[in-house]
Amino acid sequence: MTYAFPPGGLPGQDVMPDGKAVFTTAYAFIPANTMRDIVTSYLPGWTGTRVWIIARPLSGFAETFAQYAVEVAAGGGTDRPEPDQGAQATILVASGQMRLTIDGTSYDLLAGGYAYIPAGSTWALTNPGDAPLQFHWIRKRYEPAAGIERPTAFVTSDQDTPVNWMPGTDKWGTTRFVDPSDLRHDMHMNIVTFRPGGLIPFAETHVMEHGLYVLQGTARYLLNTDWVEVGPGDFMWLRAFCPQACVATGTEDFRYLLYKDVNRHVSLAL
Template sequence: MSYAFPMGGLPDQSVDPTGRAVFTTAYAFIPAITMRDIVTSLLPGWTGTRAWIIARPLSGFAETFAQYAVEVAPGGGSETPEPDSGAEAALLVASGEMHLVIDGIDHALSDGGYAYIAPGAAWRLTNPGQSDLQFHWIRKRYESAPGIEKPESFVTSDRVVEPARMPNTPVWATSRFADPTDIRHDMHVNIVTLEPGGRIPFAETHVMEHGLYVLQGTARYLLNQDWVEVGPGDFMWLRAFCPQACIATGDEPFRYLLYKDVNRHPALAL
């Protein structure tokens, strides 16, 4: 297993600036080559840290989540990482070592490590290692529902979660970190895996918004009406109802980190 992360740096002057990045009314495609040093941000309350903010709530587009790629130098981190007390989080470690404390409980995570942090939880994060810590961070404002308790925080790993095969196929599977039948969760953050030649065999068209960060492998991905070649480090940002499908290419599994909003009534007032 491998977990792609922005390459940083800056292309040299010989590189053709004509790129593949696309922003449309239905989707955005942000290729890995665009995630360079000059588009990083520093975060209040964090030390030794820079972040690529690759998705954020945007009126008329995708409105429910923000997605970051975060790089923390040795000794860096935050005692107050989350500024919004109503936010929940999903973290996936791409490389390095993470010391994560959630409500006073210590956790050590390495590549493939995953944490769900419940809304209102007290947490902090540091890099205790000798090399940079790189991780993906998805934030969402938790949506309470009458009679439904908030979910609890938990820590696991991509390496121990058994991928669930999709019906009628051995080549398409989803690693679900949270129980999909647990209605307390209003978002799912999963890893989808398609073996070479595997496909999503219909154009999915649905109410959920998506962030898809390619962790490994290559594919042809249908975004609205466009087939796009995608690979490690590329990001796809899909608004509700954008048609999508996929055909895995190459000779290794195609894997991506997937966000979607689930399990709540749509608001009727804007």
């Protein structure tokens, strides 16, 4: 298994700026080749770190989450990662080594390592290795619910979590780090897998917002009314009710990291 990450760098002057990036009222498609050095940011409280911010709440679009791709140099990191005490975090390591400390307990994560960090946690993160640490980070403000306990922190990995295959097929499945019926959680960060030839056999149209970061493989993806060719490092950002479907292409598994908001009443405030 591989875990794509923004390529960085900068194309040469012999490359024409014909791009496939699209931003519409229903979805955004941000190809990997747009995620270059000149669009990175630096974060207060972090050392040796740069970040691609590839999704942020936008009124009238996708409003519930932010998604980062973070690169930390050897010895870099932070003991003040999150400025918003109401924000929870999910992390997937793409490459390198991560030492993650949550409320005094330390964990060492490698590629495929996954962590859930509840809102209000005291946490820190460093790169103890010699190579850059690269990871995906989703932030969402936690929505408490009456009578429901708050979720607790946990650390696992893609490798240690089974794929849940859809009914009647072994070509389309989801690695679920959280049980979908666990009402403590108001968001999921899953990995969706399609074996070659696998597909979503209908146009999903639903209230959940999505961030989809392609980790591996290629596919044709339906975004609203448009079929888009997607591959490693491409990002799709879907607002609520944007129709979507997928047909895996190529000879290897097609896998993407999926964010969605779940398990809460819809706010009626505008």
